[in-house]
Amino acid sequence: MTDVVIIGGGPGGYEAALVARQLGGQVTLVERRGLGGSAVLTDVVPSKTLIAAAEVMTRIRNAEEVGLRLGAGDQPLADAVTVDLGKVNARIRKLAEAQSADIAERLVGDEIRIINGTGRLDGPQRVIATTADGEEAITADIVLLATGAHPRELDTARPDGERIFTWTQIYDLDEVPEHLIIVGSGVTGAEFASAYQALGVQVTLVSSRHQVLPGQDDDAARVIQQVFEDSGMTVINGARAIAAERRGDGVVVRLADGREVVGSHCLMAVGAIPNTSGLGLEDAGIELSSSGHIVVDRVSRTTARGVYAAGDCTGVNALASVAAMQGRIAMWHSLGDSVAPLDLRTVSANVFTSPEIAVVGCSQADIDTGVVRGLSMMLPLRGNARAKMQALKDGFVKIFCLPTTGIIVGGVVVAPSASELIHPLSLAVRNKLTVDQLAETFTVYPSLTGSLAEAARRLHGHSSEQVITY
Structure with a gap:
């Protein structure tokens, strides 16, 4: 029996656990927050659930174009629909918790041991799990690191969870913001901007590049920029935000050129940092990139024998589907099954704007x-x-x-x-x-x-x- 220990229960971790168990491994998974990780609890599932609500509003607003009105009067259908953001966010949290519970049930059903706590390496083949009851040392033949990433924060724009948010905190809002400033026009910033604009919020999007979604197809980004502007969104291109602070009942975002943008709330979407500190990686002989990501090859191997890594902590491609495939590949390779190296040329990805x-x-x-x-x-x-x-x-x-x-x-x-x-x-x-x-x-x-x-x-x-x- 091969002992497999996985640190992190996101898509890379739990998918790897299922494969390892299928191939006969004795699997222990250490997760500090809940099964599904950030993808399920604070990132992919919540944001796409919010977007689903926004899509309904978009269809309602477009109803008049296909000849639909409310009753026999002249009132547009969209004017009769209001957004209860408290209920929207409550549904988001409930769905995330249900998805996490479903994953946990599947793992337990496959006889995978789950430890609620944090994990770190003590050498390449030994994991220390820290729980509320203390520490436990676990010997492993194979270790998979799937620890994910967390939102990057600026020292001059510290989130407080009330007026200034990261994307993990914004689902606590109970009322629709009067004016939401979003800093960062990458995938995360653009998706939230699209969703909140559809929900009827005044949105200002601050982009440091010449147009939104700088990492995407240029023609596609141009379409989204035009849609944003046509919908009434304010898009400030070529502007770098250097600070965000509360002022009275609102927020002021300061730009590098001296301008100030005033709103009621602010969402900081300025990238992510890998969760690789405090894991004992250097002592275990695991190489990190200059950005702090774990260096892996195309079968998810690190530079330490028997230690693999998957997901956002590797910086290979920040997609849940890629994390899951990296985790599966790691187990197929380490447990001797047939395996093809990860081929990023076949990866499909999506930006959930409208x-x-x-x-x-x-x-x-x-x-x-x-x-x-x-x-x-x-x-x-x-x-x-x-x-x-x-x-x-x-x-x-x-x-x-x-x-x-x-x-x-x-x-x-x-x-x-x-x-x-x-x-x-x-x-x-x-x-x-x-x-x-x-x-x-x-x-x-x-x-x-x-x-x-x-x-x-x-x-x-x-x-x-x-x-x-x-």
Whole structure:
């Protein structure tokens, strides 16, 4: 029997525990907060539940475009709907707790030992678990570190959980903010900005870059920026926030150029820091990057024999799906099962703004800079019959393929439910399908997926010239 000890119960940790048990390991999992970790309790599940409420409001506001009104009068349907943020957030917390409980039940059912406490290494094959009852030393043949990350805080903008928040604290709000200032226009900042704007909050988004979502496809980010501004959101680009402080019943955010932004509340979304301190990593011979992340290879091995790592603490890709796969790969590799190294080229990711942005494989930047010699085809959704029926105006599909062979190597979808629409492209990238194979596959008419097939058809017959159609 192989003894496996996992520190951290997020997606990387609990998915690894299930695989290790399936392969016959004796598994102990140490988790200090609750099963599911930050992804379930304070990050992915809560934020996407908030966004689900915002999506309903967005559909209500768009109801008039398809001819729906309240009763027999002239009152727009949206004017009759109000947001009870206390109930929204109570539902968010309840769902997160239920999801955590479901995970715990699954692990216990698989006879995985769960220790409620913190863990640290005492050498590469020994874990010290600290609980309310004291310390316990556990000998391990295999150790997996899946300790996650926490919100980065500025010394000049300390969150107080009342007016200045991190994304882990904002679900304690009981009343809709009058004016929410969001600092940071990456994925987290943009998602919260989109959600709160849809819920009727006055939002100001402070971005240090030339436009929102600087790490995303440039065309997609441009669409989201335009949607934000058209919805009435104030977006301040090229502005670096240096401080946030309470002033009376409000908050003042100071920018590096001397300007001040005044609001009722502030959400700081300025990145995350890996939870790697105090784990005894250096003494165990585990290499850390300059950013404090655990260095791992493509099968999740650290530089210490028998010690693996997965998830946000590695800095490989801050996605729950990637964390889970890293954890599974670690167990498959360490316990002698067949395993393929992690391939980030096949990872699909989504930004849950309205509309959503979904991506897979190589990027437009890869094509433009010659990293990948390929072709690209972009097709706006405004010509799609289903999009017209649903009064959708913003969004597009984009496909990247190799010249001559037509093998699909990447794609971008900007649309409602892009997280669902990206799957055909993910299958194509993973299985090296060609644009002709995608184009010849039946799609439902009318459907948004029809635009994927149409974009693929337009790439048929091109051999070497880059193609971009708007």
